[in-house]
Amino acid sequence: MTDDRHPLFKPLVLVGGVIFGFGLGFSHMARPEVVLHFLTFTDLGLPFVMFGAAIVSGVAFALLPRIRDAAPLTGTPYERRLKPFDRNVLVGGAVFGVGWGLSGICPGAAYASLGVGNVAILWALAGMFVGAYAQGYWRSRTPARDTTAARAD
Amino acid sequence: MVADPVLLQAVADLFPNGISRYAVGGLLVGLGTVVIYVGTGIPAGASTFLESTLSYASDQSRFQQYVASRDWRLVFTVGIVLGGLAFAATFQSGLVTSSLYEPGTTGRLYEVAGVTLWTTDVQPWRLFGGGILVGIGTRIGKGCTSGHGVCGVGSASKTSLVGVATFLAVAIGTAQVVAALGVSP
Numbered sequence: 001m002t003d004d005r006h007p008l009f010k011p012l013v014l015v016g017g018v019i020f021g022f023g024l025g026f027s028h029m030a031r032p033e034v035v036l037h038f039l040t041f042t043d044l045g046l047p048f049v050m051f052g053a054a055i056v057s058g059v060a061f062a063l064l065p066r067i068r069d070a071a072p073l074t075g076t077p078y079e080r081r082l083k084p085f086d087r088n089v090l091v092g093g094a095v096f097g098v099g100w101g102l103s104g105i106c107p108g109a110a111y112a113s114l115g116v117g118n119v120a121i122l123w124a125l126a127g128m129f130v131g132a133y134a135q136g137y138w139r140s141r142t143p144a145r146d147t148t149a150a151r152a153d
Numbered sequence: 154m155v156a157d158p159v160l161l162q163a164v165a166d167l168f169p170n171g172i173s174r175y176a177v178g179g180l181l182v183g184l185g186t187v188v189i190y191v192g193t194g195i196p197a198g199a200s201t202f203l204e205s206t207l208s209y210a211s212d213q214s215r216f217q218q219y220v221a222s223r224d225w226r227l228v229f230t231v232g233i234v235l236g237g238l239a240f241a242a243t244f245q246s247g248l249v250t251s252s253l254y255e256p257g258t259t260g261r262l263y264e265v266a267g268v269t270l271w272t273t274d275v276q277p278w279r280l281f282g283g284g285i286l287v288g289i290g291t292r293i294g295k296g297c298t299s300g301h302g303v304c305g306v307g308s309a310s311k312t313s314l315v316g317v318a319t320f321l322a323v324a325i326g327t328a329q330v331v332a333a334l335g336v337s338p
Contacts, residue, residue: 010228012192017232018239020185020299025240026254027178028170032275033259033338039328044167045175050302050317052179053186058307060187061196076194080308083295085315092294093301093316095286097323102331103283104275106298107291108199110284111230115237116245117263117270123277127284132203135289136215 006073023053024112031113032104032121039101099131173253185236186303189229196308198300199233200291202226242268274338279331294320 027049028034038046065078083089100106105113105124113121189197205219205226219226243249245262246269260273273280291297294316296305301320305313 005225009193010225013189013197013225013228014232014235016185016187016189016192016197017229018185018236019188020182020229021233021236021238022240023178023181023183023185023236024233025178025237026181026244027175028257028259029178030237030240031257031259031271032273032280034170034257036275036328036332036338037259039325040332041167043169045170045172048172048175049179049182050298051306052176053183053303054306056180056183056307057186057190057196057303058309060190061304061308064191071190071192071194073192074194078190078194080310081196081198081300081304081313082308082310083305083312085312088293089295089312089316090319092290092292093319094290094294094323096290096294096297097320098327099283099286099288099290100298100320101283101324101327103280103287104328105280105283106199106287107203108233108297108299111199111202111233112237112240113273115234115239116241117238117265117268118260118272120273120275120277120280123280124284124287127281127286128200128203128288129207131285131288131290132200132292133207133211133288134285135292136204136207136211136213139293140213140215 009073012073020108021112021115023049024109025116029109029112030116030118032124035100035104035106035109039104103127170255170257174255177253182299182303183307186299186307196300196304197226197229198296198304199230200287200297200300202230203288204292206230238268241270245269245271276336276338279336290320 024030037043061080070077110121110124204216205223208216208220208223244254260271262269262271301313301316
């Protein structure tokens, strides 16, 4: 399906993933305890990770479209990540919030957590696949309500 | 200007592990995102991997829509795992040290082939139950801490800002309730 991609496409994604995962390890976001310490206000470091990363990516998202029209490896135009707003953003965000507050782990941090040796995180990864499958099974059967929304953001 | 020692102590109490490991880690997470964006134009999030990978095993239309991206999303996730391992083999193992890195005291350390690995003390039922809700919520809510939190906020997307405010507030409430019920860790 994706064999016509540039030969450097996947290697670049791998390198980006390694840096991303290293950062999650270094920041201790791969440790559920540290996320839970933030959520219970005993160590307020977490926002420095999320907003630090958002600032770095924000600079790139703002500058690149002015420098080039499209990405070299894909020809994809440089655009910001904008998604239409609807009730699902609130409902899904709230469900995710309960899960995150209960477990202290989110998807990217769970992958990195496996890398730092956290075998127990397989419980969380198994749960995430079960949850993703359950919502996908249900939503494949009910008419999608969120596909009609315009690209308003 | 003379800093107030009481105020300094209060700030230190809120950041028992300092802020540099968080800030540096965040910059690296952002850098990884930027490397992929510069080359491919894709603002990559981590949670779509859950559905795109299910497309290898399930014909459900929700998962099949990700067939075109499932290969690189798998590569992205393998990269994140390897990045965590690279961190374990260097800073976590004490092979590399830096004044910017604070080791911390959570969980348990163990060693395999000279690499110091780490595992959590958080109970399996919390990880599994929370994981199920994370899997449902991130996919219905159109993103997680990386998709909404890093790429979306970096895009100044109102949808993502609302999404982040929602899951942060609910997560704080949930963690406080769970802690108040005496569940630890």
